[in-house]
Amino acid sequence: MKRLTYTALAAICSVPLLAADVAAPTANKIFDRDLTNIEGDIVPLAEAMPADKYNFAPTQGSFQDVRTFAAQMKHVAAVIYMVSASVLGEKNPDTGGSESGPASVQSKDEIVNYLKDSFTYAHKAMNSLTAKNLMETVASPFGEGKVPRASMATAAVWHSFDHYGQAVVYARMNEVIPPASRK
Numbered sequence: 001m002k003r004l005t006y007t008a009l010a011a012i013c014s015v016p017l018l019a020a021d022v023a024a025p026t027a028n029k030i031f032d033r034d035l036t037n038i039e040g041d042i043v044p045l046a047e048a049m050p051a052d053k054y055n056f057a058p059t060q061g062s063f064q065d066v067r068t069f070a071a072q073m074k075h076v077a078a079v080i081y082m083v084s085a086s087v088l089g090e091k092n093p094d095t096g097g098s099e100s101g102p103a104s105v106q107s108k109d110e111i112v113n114y115l116k117d118s119f120t121y122a123h124k125a126m127n128s129l130t131a132k133n134l135m136e137t138v139a140s141p142f143g144e145g146k147v148p149r150a151s152m153a154t155a156a157v158w159h160s161f162d163h164y165g166q167a168v169v170y171a172r173m174n175e176v177i178p179p180a181s182r183k
């Protein structure tokens with residue numbers, strides 16, 4: 001009876017420890033989840049915008065000389081590639097060489113695929129993160145010298161959300177309800 005009591009007590013006491021191990025997220029999962037969140041908003045928006053509206057940019061008031069919708073999506077993808085390559089310590093696989101993306105990527109389908117491919121590469125970068133390597137320094141693609149790897153990983157998300165907000169305005173100006181608003 002004593003043995004059964006001790007066994008039961010040990011099992012009850014170990015449940016919180018097991019639950020803590022299961023619930024404790026890892027660095028790569030935290031960063032990848034944030035990336036998945038913006039991907040789930042911006043890719044469907046890029047898909048929802050009609051092809052004939054991809055060259056739309058507001059021109060009135062404070063909107064003079066802003067990027068078109070197409071340029072917004074290409075810019076997001078190009079920066080995702082840049083910061084992801086930095087996180088991975090790799091040469092940027094994007095052949096555009098600038099924050100504007102490749103000049104050859106022009107049509108809606110090409111831009112959407114370029115955006116999707118950038119997220120695929122970014123997931124690879126996010127999944128390379130560990131508690132140990134987050135604060136290691138990597139080369140910034142923006143000429144800032146060396147920066148913490150975590151800084152580049154967060155840029156893929158916050159920068160994309162900045163442009164997502166602008167793209168939502170463009171979509172609504174063209175009577176397109178963003179998919180994230182339809183839920």
